[in-house]
Amino acid sequence: MILESGNDFAALLSRKVRVCIIGAGAAGISLACELDGCGFEVRLFEAGARANHVGDFYEGSATPPHPEPRQFRRVGFGGTTAVWGGRCVPFDPIDFERREYLANTGWPITYDEVARFYPAAMEYCDAGRFDFLTRTSLPGAEAIIRGFKGDEVVDADHIERYSLPTDFGRRYRRQLQKSANVTVMLGLRCLKLNRASGADMIESAEFIDQGGHLHTVRADTFVLATGGIEVPRLLLASDRAGSGFGNVGDCLGRFYMCHFENTLGRIVPHNSPVAFRFERTDDGVYCRRQMRFTPEAQHAHHLPNMVFRLHFPSYSDAAHGSSVMSAIFLAKSALLPEYRAILQQQTQVPASPRLPHVGNVLRDLPGLARFTAEWLFRIRLASRKLPYTLVANADGSFPLEFNSEQTPDPSNRITLREDLDRHGLPQVHIAWRVGDQDAQAVLRAFLLLRESLGRSGAAQLLLDDELLAGQIARSIPLGHHMGTARMASSPRSGVVDGDCAVFGLPNLYVASSAVFPTCSHANPTLTIVALAIRLAQHLRSRLVS
Ligand SMILES: Cc1cc2nc3c(=O)[nH]c(=O)nc-3n(C[C@H](O)[C@H](O)[C@H](O)COP(=O)(O)OP(=O)(O)OC[C@H]3O[C@@H](n4cnc5c(N)ncnc54)[C@H](O)[C@@H]3O)c2cc1C
Incomplete structure (x- = not known):
């Protein structure tokens, strides 16, 4: 009752x-x-x-x-x-x-x-079965970046699943x-x-x-x-x-x-495809790929538990050239206050003035119309909704998002x-x-990931070594x-x-x-x-x- x-x-x-x-x-x-x-x-x-x-x-x-x-x-x-x-x-x-x-x-x-x-x-969360491995949830799927299957330091075989959201x-x-x-x-x-x-x-x-x-x-x-x-x-x-x-x-x-997060550096893949977008698991649930550190590497390098995801460019920087992202930036007042706050804080570059964003929108109206139809049918009206909008960077690189455990x-x-x-x-x-210790650990983690990707020959991680420590320290809580x-x-x-x-x-x-x-x-x-x-x-x- x-x-x-x-x-x-x-x-x-x-x-x-x-x-x-x-x-x-x-x-x-x-x-x-x-x-x-x-x-x-x-x-x-x-x-x-x-x-x-x-x-x-x-x-x-x-x-x-x-x-x-x-x-x-x-x-x-x-x-x-x-x-x-x-x-x-x-x-x-x-x-x-x-x-x-x-x-x-x-x-x-x-x-x-x-x-x-x-x-x-x-089951309560409508998130499918308890299986978070790529190889079993997405049978036959390519690696997150072709040629990068992970190694003894980086585990690239995990996914995150999404609820309806329920x-x-x-x-x-x-x-x-x-x-x-x-x-x-x-x-x-x-x-x-x-x-x-x-x-x-x-x-x-x-x-x-x-x-x-x-x-x-x-x-x-x-x-x-x-x-x-x-x-x-x-x-x-x-x-x-x-x-x-x-x-x-x-x-x-x-x-x-709180988990703390930031989007720092860019991955430049040498090969394609790159598993950047949402995929559907074999039981029909939206999922995304993660990169994380093996337990052995966490112990060896004294790392807190954290994950990395391929991310989209900052909405506020019109250089992304995307009509969809500029439209979202211009309409940000329609977002939940929490998402607006994340969008405003999570920028490594100052927001562009409105005019270049308007230019992006006008240059690709058909692309925006396609997105609006997808948004309506796959995000607003579907019972299992596409979790959020992912737009790839025009230059083929992927900003790197991390979120980390806090000591x-x-x-x-x-x-x-x-x-x-x-x-x-x-x-x-x-x-x-x-804490300083957590910020230092995340810094080590970025460097380890860069080495691992470099060894594989599949991708390069571009970092601004001088700015990185300060940027990590300014990460925001989820x-x-x-x-x-x-x-x-x-x-x-x-x-x-x-x-x-x-x-x-x-x-x-x-x-x-x-x-x-x-x-x-x-x-x-x-x-x-x-x-x-x-x-x-x-x-x-x-x-x-
Ligand atoms: C924008 C956003 C995105 C999020 N995304 C994710 C995500 O992707 N994945 C994830 O795992 N989590 C996410 N979260 C967090 C998630 O919503 C919470 O972890 C979850 O809802 C917590 O559940 P809860 O039952 O502990 O608390 P709540 O869901 O907050 O429920 C607590 C309830 O207690 C009631 N209450 C409080 N005080 C009293 C009182 N004194 N007397 C009677 N009732 C009271 C409140 O009204 C409320 O209904 C997100 C949160 C936000 C805001």
Whole structure:
């Protein structure tokens, strides 16, 4: 059943339930779907309504270049999946290892304990089967650049897969509407968790509805699924007299990680074809090729986990000569603010004036018309959408995009401000920077990739050696919020245990990228969903008796 604020909630809310899930994004919805039919009563609370929007209660501050906290997240049933790009990539075994050369790494659970839930997570994300190798997903395909199959340093046999992209609110609405034991309650925002006096457990949670009425909800078990920034915010704000729930080791809000990215240098292939465009896997899913470092090379060269992709030229530089890219540049106000921000920041060259862009458009109107038709049929109207527009550089070279894991650093953190939002909850401040060690590692990675491509004779990587270090240091964060309630084997070194239960409060769980102790290069949602399915299995075995 799905109920919206405005319905008479009072009778329902007065009844204690077994499980109260707070937040209906990818994590909360997949957890609720997994608990559908489990035999006990589950409530899924969402601050927003059916329609999705940028929440004014996400306002706060951040150290540049980190975007303001209200960007890269949405409020409403489905959460941020209403706007996500749909790139699905699993974590790698190395992400779970304690790597001596990267501080604060290592998970208390193994890769296999997460990997067994990836096939089901792939289904939730509509991303096909759990197979990320080129040779098996694209049988018979050419190498990414003809003549470059990778070597002992560079692995060129991986792909990333793309979701429809699936908006979890739309996709799983019907299942939850029909559920006999799960009730979704929209328009109820959690303001606080209450600890039982004299007991190590959460007794109730305070909610405010859209009419400003307060409600107290009692449950045996609570799950916070409010996203990687709202999880620490609620855990800190619920215990203002103390240091925050689960914060014995002073880890709550700390070790905040974002993937950082930039587009630097150009690959000049000596051979063709080059696998630059989206391809379809043999199970019909859009995918793109990646280049990355083998685990052995990561250990030998002390590299964080990262990937490289062949990229398109900067939209803002009219020298690309493309009518399509100039049209996108001129119409950038039509883009999501987050994509506009990336487009503006991700330029190594200053934006050209508008006139050369208008010239590009006028010179190739038929090309623009072909693109518009493709955009309409393959991007707007198709149920499985072409993820984004890829236009190759006119000179045959390919700018190189990387995105990288960030070393967990306690000084990158979410804290509460004195300023309150309109419901009286303290706003957040985000302190984030790319560490010198990570910037140096990415620099080494570019040089290693250049050597590897050079050895193969298949391509040349052109880099501006003098500028590269500075450019890497100015990389920008992607909108992935991770690590703020990290999983650990002891309360001294984290906030949740291997089952995602908050240390010291065994009836409070976290379903979110907040629990990631390290962040891989992989976009987070697939792993968020895998961990939510794993948590559902744990709750089923704990609560069914
Ligand atoms: C433009 C963009 C592109 C992206 N592309 C990708 C991509 O390609 N691949 C990828 O893996 N990820 C991508 N992401 C990130 C992805 O959207 C998130 O990883 C994912 O949605 C996180 O799921 P979640 O359930 O943890 O949080 P959310 O989806 O943010 O859901 C949290 C929910 O909790 C609700 N909530 C918050 N506080 C409260 C409260 N106090 N009480 C009640 N409810 C509350 C919110 O309203 C929201 O609905 C992208 C994000 C953006 C913005």
